[in-house]
Amino acid sequence: KQEGPGTARCLEPGMDQALAAQRKLTQDLRLAVADGAFDLAFQPLHTLADARLVGFEALLRWPHPERGLIPPADFIPLAEETGLIVPLGAWVLRRACREAASWPGKVRVAVNLSPAQFHDGAALVQTVRDALAAANLPAQRLELEVTEGLLVRDPGAALAILEELRKLGCSIVMDDFGTGYSSLAYLWRFPFDKLKIDRSFVAGMSGEPKAAAIVATIVALGHSLGLAVTAEGIETVGQVGALNATGCELGQGYLLGRPMPAEAARELSERVSAPAAE
């Protein structure tokens, strides 16, 4: 530390331990991917004006034999570095589509895609096509969520793949909007159907007028481009009111529903009578 930031000393015992732990976790991840030893949680997506259920977002969970449930933030970066995200992402798509096929009517499922899955675009498109076919799920019921990071490295390649996916009939969602590096130019050049406002802005809405102004502006921007807008991370009734006032039509958050096991999602979707999706 005395040598300042950026000077890594690999010979320190603490470093060795961290490396060993990382190696062990990579091994465990590889085994878990081979076994499909993961779980999906499903978080409800609602209309904000009348609280209709329109779908669920599939969220990956790793029940680790020794460490308990590991949240995605703790292993997705590792899965991306190691390339394991490709088979893992395919597992998520298959499982999410199969689950959604058991839901009534038009209830949709949203699946997160990481930029690493776009390295082989043809394979990704085939994986999506196969997952839909195996589950017999209409593509119109699958939403694919991507983040701004995807658009930074090779926007041309990303654009071509997103257009292919859209041709299948899936819709494309720009996730965590406002937190990445993408320029507004990408927004009109890319075939998005929906914007998801990052929850940091929603969290700031009640106490911070500037956050509220940003949310209102993102909603107006999305609508003027013909996109539907979802707010994520809604935790209070006040936020619902404030979002309704902006015209934001869709919402997701602990107030409306926590991520839940597949069976609970199925029961919930059956209980609410065949809702019409957006």
Ligand code: C2E
């Ligand atoms: P995300 O796609 O933005 O998903 C929303 C995250 O916000 C989820 O965290 C969800 O549990 C959390 N959340 C929802 N409502 C609230 C709320 O009201 N308050 C708070 N504080 N949090 C809320 P989770 O499940 O831990 O996932 C984190 C991220 O991991 C996701 O962010 C997504 O980027 C990534 N991820 C999850 N599943 C997958 C997957 O299958 N593939 C890929 N590539 N990434 C995934």
Ligand code: MG
């Ligand atoms: Mg998402």
Ligand code: MG
């Ligand atoms: Mg999000």
Ligand code: MG
């Ligand atoms: Mg987020």
